[in-house]
Amino acid sequence: MPDFASSLSALTGESTLLYQEIARNVERTKGIKTINFGIGQPDLPTPSRIREGAKSALDQGYTSYTPALGIDELRSKVAEFLSQRYGDRILKEEVAITPGAKTALFLGFLLYINPGDEVILFDPSFYSYAEIVKLLGGKPIYVPLRFDETQGFRFDIEDVSKKITSKTKMIVYNNPHNPTGMNFDRKLTDELYNLSSEKKILLLSDEIYDHFVYDSGFKSVLSESGWRDNVFYVNGFSKTFSMTGWRLGIVVAKKDVINKIGVLASNIYTCPTSFAQRGALHAFETMDEVRSMIETFRRRRDAMYSEVKKIKDIKVYRSSGAFYMFPDFSEILRKSGLDSKSLAIRLIEDGGVVTIPGEVFPQEVGKRFLRLSFALSEEKIKEGVARMKAVLEKLADEKEKR
Ligand SMILES: Cc1ncc(COP(=O)(O)O)c(C=O)c1O
The missing domain is CATH 3.40.640.10 (Type I PLP-dependent aspartate aminotransferase-like (Major domain))
Known part of the structure; x- marks a missing residue:
């Protein structure tokens, strides 16, 4: 086969889809049902x-x-x-x-x-x-x-x-x-x-x-x-x-x-x-349905914010748009010695919770953050944040024992 066009070498191929793939593997191999904070689409059907x-x-x-x-x-x-x-x-x-x-x-x-x-x-x-x-x-x-x-x-x-x-x-x-x-x-x-x-x-x-x-x-x-x-x-x-x-x-x-x-x-x-x-x-x-979806998302945003805010060492602000929260994990990354990609993988593998590491979003600033989507039910939001908290506590314990 001939070589690919040289312009393609500029592409990193990095995208949010990679973490969905890791989640599918974890579901298959470990039998865990993951909670997906990685999704970039509303969970409701088309009107x-x-x-x-x-x-x-x-x-x-x-x-x-x-x-x-x-x-x-x-x-x-x-x-x-x-x-x-x-x-x-x-x-x-x-x-x-x-x-x-x-x-x-x-x-x-x-x-x-x-x-x-x-x-x-x-x-x-x-x-x-x-x-x-x-x-x-x-x-x-x-x-x-x-x-x-x-x-x-x-x-x-x-x-x-x-x-x-x-x-x-x-x-x-x-x-x-x-x-x-x-x-x-x-x-x-x-x-x-x-x-x-x-x-x-x-x-x-x-x-x-x-x-x-x-x-x-x-x-x-x-x-x-x-x-x-x-x-x-x-x-x-x-x-x-x-x-x-x-x-x-x-x-x-x-x-x-x-x-x-x-x-x-x-x-x-x-x-x-x-x-x-x-x-x-x-x-x-269908704008009435859209407005009602936005009200649902507002409640989800509030639920996610109040749950994430309780976790020690995470800095979070209340998002004002889209359906993403982008908390600052610097303290956790510093203490654990992990980068945001490895942390996101640990969260999927150990807690069955999918997040997107901020470094997927170029270029430097995102490296301290993880993106969490709140396009899922309040129940799942609470369960997912609890799982995340448990993994972070385990990480802190491991560090102390070392
Ligand atoms: C900022 C932004 N622009 C564009 C898109 C792509 O939208 P579409 O699915 O219509 O291609 C997305 C999807 O995630 C997005 O987040």
Whole structure:
């Protein structure tokens, strides 16, 4: 076989999926039922109206190619929903439907990154950003988020500003944020938007968790009146409507950017799945169900926070967005001599509890943290945190005996 393309050597292959694999092995070999704080999707089924829509599309034989940018009705519905939510008049021609938000992100990078271009990312951030930037020959430039136990994570706009050079092509913003569970303050979103627009740098804004906000309002970059000049907006159906396996993502950008996506789409994947799009036409009719899911998640967040807070040596803050908690395990790592990866593996193997080590989310900051998802029942949350506590106590005992 010939060698793989040299660009592939940039990929680490690191992802959250590895820890699910270890968990499956532990379940098989030790017969333990694991509790999964590693999951990145709601545990509730897709609302029935959406499922029925897709089923009847299938029954009607709606199984052919669709337009590359998605069906007009769905693009219009997305445009209408976002226009109402953010107060601007977003046009159908400014919306593309993609096979999942990950594809939307990939297209965003593909459209703009030339080898050598710099892309500003927050540290930590969703692992795919850096991987794709590197695959395309770009260079991730990290701005560390600052952590404080009571406020959670924040960034300082001066830190971002200092990283801008003549090679900076793009800033990637993800709000609410994976893995930290922050819904960043409105002021920070404004500052970042203003900086990128002033410097004429593209702002790729991944707002896939936009409905998962718990304490204060959420500010979308689409509510900035000048967004068309420098925003590439990404969202999707996966999280809000519990549709991860349906693979439906959303891009909002200026019309000529969307047209370029059409060209790429027709060469790469032709179109998003036909009957899935027909199901998604009903998504915005289910907002009552979404709101009730968010209330459930708020209770889960509170349950997880109060349980984790009881564990000695962990610093935790109450997440304000997404469905992740990102506690600081530095003390435990220092005392046990483990790194976050080995600790996550110990938690799976000894306690049957799955977490994601922060170092999966590049680059440096995450190494002191573990990501815990609260997308599971309060009962499981309590049981999982109790298991985690037991493993940590055992680790402390082992250290004392040594
Ligand atoms: C921040 C972020 N963006 C994008 C995605 C990908 O979403 P999709 O399943 O629609 O590809 C995820 C999924 O975990 C995510 O956490």
